[in-house]
Amino acid sequence: MRPPFRVIPGSITAPQGFHAAGVFCDIKRLGTGKGSEKGQKRDLAILFSRVPAAVAGLFTTNQICAAPVRVSLPRAQQPMAQAVVLNSGNANACTGRRGLLDAQAMTRMVAQRLGLPDRSVLVCSTGRIGVPMPMANVKRGIQAAADLLGNGPENGHHLAEAIMTSDTRPKEVAIELKLGGKPVCIAGVAKGAGMIQPGMSPSGERPPVVPLHATMLALITTDAAIDPPWLKTALANSVASSFNRITIDGDMSTNDSVIALANGLAGNAHLTGADGPGRSRDSAVFQAALDFVCLELAKMMVRDGEGVSRFVTVKVFGARSYAEADAAARAVANSALVKTSWCGGDPNWGRILDALGYSAAKVVEEKVDMGYSLPDGKKVLYSLKGGQPTATSFKTLCTLVARPEFDLHIHLHLGKSNAVVYTADLTEAYVDFNKGSVGDPSAMGG
Amino acid sequence: MRPPFRVIPGSITAPQGFHAAGVFCDIKRLGTGKGSEKGQKRDLAILFSRVPAAVAGLFTTNQICAAPVRVSLPRAQQPMAQAVVLNSGNANACTGRRGLLDAQAMTRMVAQRLGLPDRSVLVCSTGRIGVPMPMANVKRGIQAAADLLGNGPENGHHLAEAIMTSDTRPKEVAIELKLGGKPVCIAGVAKGAGMIQPGMSPSGERPPVVPLHATMLALITTDAAIDPPWLKTALANSVASSFNRITIDGDMSTNDSVIALANGLAGNAHLTGADGPGRSRDSAVFQAALDFVCLELAKMMVRDGEGVSRFVTVKVFGARSYAEADAAARAVANSALVKTSWCGGDPNWGRILDALGYSAAKVVEEKVDMGYSLPDGKKVLYSLKGGQPTATSFKTLCTLVARPEFDLHIHLHLGKSNAVVYTADLTEAYVDFNKGSVGDPSAMGG
Numbered sequence: 001m002r003p004p005f006r007v008i009p010g011s012i013t014a015p016q017g018f019h020a021a022g023v024f025c026d027i028k029r030l031g032t033g034k035g036s037e038k039g040q041k042r043d044l045a046i047l048f049s050r051v052p053a054a055v056a057g058l059f060t061t062n063q064i065c066a067a068p069v070r071v072s073l074p075r076a077q078q079p080m081a082q083a084v085v086l087n088s089g090n091a092n093a094c095t096g097r098r099g100l101l102d103a104q105a106m107t108r109m110v111a112q113r114l115g116l117p118d119r120s121v122l123v124c125s126t127g128r129i130g131v132p133m134p135m136a137n138v139k140r141g142i143q144a145a146a147d148l149l150g151n152g153p154e155n156g157h158h159l160a161e162a163i164m165t166s167d168t169r170p171k172e173v174a175i176e177l178k179l180g181g182k183p184v185c186i187a188g189v190a191k192g193a194g195m196i197q198p199g200m201s202p203s204g205e206r207p208p209v210v211p212l213h214a215t216m217l218a219l220i221t222t223d224a225a226i227d228p229p230w231l232k233t234a235l236a237n238s239v240a241s242s243f244n245r246i247t248i249d250g251d252m253s254t255n256d257s258v259i260a261l262a263n264g265l266a267g268n269a270h271l272t273g274a275d276g277p278g279r280s281r282d283s284a285v286f287q288a289a290l291d292f293v294c295l296e297l298a299k300m301m302v303r304d305g306e307g308v309s310r311f312v313t314v315k316v317f318g319a320r321s322y323a324e325a326d327a328a329a330r331a332v333a334n335s336a337l338v339k340t341s342w343c344g345g346d347p348n349w350g351r352i353l354d355a356l357g358y359s360a361a362k363v364v365e366e367k368v369d370m371g372y373s374l375p376d377g378k379k380v381l382y383s384l385k386g387g388q389p390t391a392t393s394f395k396t397l398c399t400l401v402a403r404p405e406f407d408l409h410i411h412l413h414l415g416k417s418n419a420v421v422y423t424a425d426l427t428e429a430y431v432d433f434n435k436g437s438v439g440d441p442s443a444m445g446g
Numbered sequence: 447m448r449p450p451f452r453v454i455p456g457s458i459t460a461p462q463g464f465h466a467a468g469v470f471c472d473i474k475r476l477g478t479g480k481g482s483e484k485g486q487k488r489d490l491a492i493l494f495s496r497v498p499a500a501v502a503g504l505f506t507t508n509q510i511c512a513a514p515v516r517v518s519l520p521r522a523q524q525p526m527a528q529a530v531v532l533n534s535g536n537a538n539a540c541t542g543r544r545g546l547l548d549a550q551a552m553t554r555m556v557a558q559r560l561g562l563p564d565r566s567v568l569v570c571s572t573g574r575i576g577v578p579m580p581m582a583n584v585k586r587g588i589q590a591a592a593d594l595l596g597n598g599p600e601n602g603h604h605l606a607e608a609i610m611t612s613d614t615r616p617k618e619v620a621i622e623l624k625l626g627g628k629p630v631c632i633a634g635v636a637k638g639a640g641m642i643q644p645g646m647s648p649s650g651e652r653p654p655v656v657p658l659h660a661t662m663l664a665l666i667t668t669d670a671a672i673d674p675p676w677l678k679t680a681l682a683n684s685v686a687s688s689f690n691r692i693t694i695d696g697d698m699s700t701n702d703s704v705i706a707l708a709n710g711l712a713g714n715a716h717l718t719g720a721d722g723p724g725r726s727r728d729s730a731v732f733q734a735a736l737d738f739v740c741l742e743l744a745k746m747m748v749r750d751g752e753g754v755s756r757f758v759t760v761k762v763f764g765a766r767s768y769a770e771a772d773a774a775a776r777a778v779a780n781s782a783l784v785k786t787s788w789c790g791g792d793p794n795w796g797r798i799l800d801a802l803g804y805s806a807a808k809v810v811e812e813k814v815d816m817g818y819s820l821p822d823g824k825k826v827l828y829s830l831k832g833g834q835p836t837a838t839s840f841k842t843l844c845t846l847v848a849r850p851e852f853d854l855h856i857h858l859h860l861g862k863s864n865a866v867v868y869t870a871d872l873t874e875a876y877v878d879f880n881k882g883s884v885g886d887p888s889a890m891g892g
Contacts, residue, residue, distance in 0.1 A: 096812070392688040
């Protein structure tokens with residue numbers, strides 16, 4: 001099914017009734033920290049829905065889990081919420097009891113300012129680990145942001161900027177679709193860059209297939225009317241095929257969070273996932289649209305990963321089980337030797353076969369086919385068939401792997417399970433960025 | 447117990463009755479390939495024991511397992527063997543049925559030349575994956591090496607050079623001890639550098655704790671008299687606490703092999719591991735000495751790993767089980783973000799805590815202590831106690847992490863199990879080395 005939606009300009013404020021603001025309040029304590037200093041990247045933002053919205057959230061399964069995650073997780077399990085406060089520059093992770101009180105205080109400040117109950121406000125943080133939140137600055141930021149709330153595209157852009165850390169550009173997408181004849185909008189914003197291999201769940205319990213390891217934050221807004229339980233299901237479905245399928249460096253963060261708010265102002269018939277006989281067409285259309293928004297944001301993260309020069313889609317086919325297909329794809333996507341070979345534009349099948357061999361997936365050398373294609377996946381140039389090199393020339397393969405984006409196809413021929421992982425190369429720029437951190441606390445990312 | 451042995455100069459030929467040779471026969475097909483061309487690194491070697499020797503071997507548990515491993519594994523399960531043929535420049539991995547025939551032919555050539563049965567000869571290869579062995583060159587090399595066999599130190603050095611790939615220096619150690627009043631010698635040689643996280647077993651079956659991922663080759667020679675079953679046990683014990691405890695890049699090779707030969711020429715009373723009441727003292731002394739030889743070689747590999755600037759011993763204490771202690775240590779040792787922080791001399795505890803949190807080990811943030819020490823491990827400077835930063839200054843910690851070698855101490859305080867992993871930083875030099883491989887087939891290492 002080709003989903004009947006179209007990409008539109010705009011940001012998180014594109015759906016009806018969503019207001020946003022982003023300000024600079026010097027959370028990193030770079031300088032004097034007086035309000036929105038000129039030339040400083042914004043570091044605190046608020047998202048607000050005019051009316052209570054169905055809420056859903058997925059959070060890191062890292063056992064070292066930051067204070068904002070501990071505060072937001074139970075609130076995302078409620079049916080409704082109405083605002084999110086977000087900051088970069090400080091992850092509020094590994095900050096003990098004080099951190100928890102600070103995260104709660106952030107939500108309370110927003111709630112009081114906007115006239116909401118505390119529990120209707122969620123919180124997301126990213127940045128330095130192990131440093132107390134500079135609460136005086138945060139308070140000033142929250143007051144300034146609350147005064148600036150608005151629903152223009154620039155308001156959404158300010159929020160997108162405020163959550164960036166090592167990101168080189170903001171990540172935003174908005175789409176429009178029709179549900180029961182009513183125009184509906186879904187929008188999303190995200191940040192990524194490093195410590196990226198999310199493994200998020202709605203409960204903090206690890207899913208059966210445990211993705212290993214980002215700080216990534218993402219917010220989804222929509223004016224669709226959705227029953228809260230089904231929004232939770234739909235978001236979990238979309239995250240499973242997007243954010244939880246990416247890995248930049250194999251490190252799962254303490255702060256990964258995806259939060260969706262659906263405020264119903266579009267006036268469509270409530271989506272429940274199963275209205276009428278079987279699954280309703282509208283719910284299916286919404287799911288496909290939400291999948292698209294999440295996958296677009298997830299891919300933007302990989303493309304803008306720290307030091308990334310190549311975006312690679314690793315597709316494993318024919319594993320004995322989904323868990324094995326996933327393990328095989330992640331072993332390849334996280335192998336230092338495979339990632340450095342891509343950095344050099346080298347279609348090195350030996351290292352890929354080696355990584356498959358030490359993965360937790362069953363692999364039989366004599367059965368493995370391997371090849372590269374353009375991202376459209378149509379014409380695959382095979383380097384290996386049945387574990388043996390094909391006649392495809394090394395030069396021909398090089399022309400594909402020299403491109404900034406390509407797909408790797410691996411067929412194990414042992415079963416019917418497939419998995420896809422979106423990943424990137426490992427470059428000297430990644431090492432340089434992440435080593436250049438002595439004395440720069442911002443690099444202790446979470 | 448301080449083992450009563452002393453390090454002596456010399457190589458793999460130091461124990462009585464071992465002869466070696468290493469030659470250049472152009473396995474990479476760099477040039478015309480006429481015998482030992484001047485200035486070319488040797489690439490083929492033979493080790494030969496004058497008399498049949500007890501044999502033991504451990505091999506990669508990678509499912510993609512090279513032809514020489516398939517040939518040597520069953521032969522190492524025999525009681526006795528007498529020679530090993532080794533080469534660099536070509537791993538003979540992923541080479542199908544032809545590769546298996548070539549590996550068998552290599553042992554047959556040596557056997558015929560030395561008047562041995564084929565099954566008394568083992569084979570090890572390292573280098574390019576997926577390329578047929580240049581058997582004409584190999585044959586010439588085997589003939590030349592067999593003619594040059596000798597028991598001088600230079601003969602051992604030539605073997606050490608012949609197995610080097612990206613190693614910048616040969617790795618050799620020899621020690622002398624007394625068993626029942628008789629002088630006994632144990633010597634070892636190894637190569638490492640990249641694709642290093644061995645997980646070797648004597649049977650190809652993965653051990654209960656599966657180390658993830660090298661090509662490393664090591665040979666151990668001794669003139670001690672040892673019952674073959676106990677040599678197999680003793681070598682497995684030593685490998686478990688040495689080669690299987692290192693990781694450079696988290697990639698397990700297709701060719702990892704450790705082979706020990708014990709020819710009995712020292713004339714000591716046969717070691718059986720359990721002679722007399724309980725375990726005999728002599729067996730315990732031998733085990734400690736073998737442990738030392740294997741650990742020295744393993745550490746040399748890490749120190750000479752591709753691009754390595756720092757050697758780090760990760761010590762995890764107080765896990766609920768050994769499997770969890772191991773998982774915690776490996777998560778830290780293989781984290782791209784932790785490794786790059788070390789490259790920058792940054793005592794970044796946030797990234798380490800993050801890696802612990804996504805490991806398969808149970809971790810409770812509020813219980814974790816973390817600190818650094820010199821390699822002697824005596825004075826630990828703690829950066830975290832009970833999950834919270836200590837008063838130890840960042841600068842003080844930096845002076846330790848700026849050193850080329852240090853220990854990281856992690857206490858989980860959840861149980862009684864401990865584990866150690868020897869690892870290294872991740873540097874731009876590693877990336878540069880491993881990406882700079884397009885068109886250089888030698889980099890497709892196995």
